[in-house]
Amino acid sequence: MAVDAIGSVLNAQSTETSKQNSIDQESFIKLFLSQLQFQDPLEPVDNREFLAQLAQFSNLEQSRQAAANTEGLLVMQSASQALSLLGRTVSLAGDNTSIDTGTVIAVAFTYSGPELSVQTSSGEVLANIRLSQVTLAK
Template sequence: MAVDAIGSTLGTQQTELTNNNTINQDDFIRLFLAQLQFQDPMEPVDNREFLAQLAQFSALEQSRQLSQNTADQLTMSAASQAVSLIDRQVEIAGPGGNSTGRVIAVQFGANGPELSVRDSGGQVSTGVRLSQVSLVQPVSTP
């Protein structure tokens, strides 16, 4: 899931791999045991090779977990940014030029948070991504 930061223009990147391209720890152990079971008894595989494979898989699993944790942290950061914009005056970059309005709601979907912005004429724009926000004005005190 791609996560937008305020003012950035990130492309849509797919960070989740399909199930066909992944192997979990159980699959690795099954593969490992099958390799042991069907090895040539006249030329057994060296124990060091097995340990090296196990170490490589362990490092790969740790890397996958780190990547997932980073993605989760980015998701939480985007959610926090979006919530902090509620009732703030923002400028939005759009296909027809920039527009200004007040953030009235945040919706969380599969593609990250989306803002609902009401302009001075009362029109509400929904589905505004964080990457479309080009300016955030401070909250004015009465």
């Protein structure tokens, strides 16, 4: 049975980029009020358009929060999956071939996800093994 990685954690650079490219609700309200203040008095914007914009932003914020919650769940599931392998015998795979078999002796949690340490049958300890690189030994 293959044990595949089911989620990954965003790196710091992509998180920072997304923060720079996003607008929070307070900024949206300020922008919204500025738009009201500086609209053309001869051609005022319809109230329904403003309400539609506010509803769109609300939906967007809810979607963003749902995505963040889903990502958190995936990270927790990945950690749980890695911890469940402690003490179990796994086969290390590479390029569609089984390289070696060993026992998971440790799990390290890194920013990019959990990494396993596997002690092979020859006594060698292989570190930094990703979940996607192992399958349960039969």
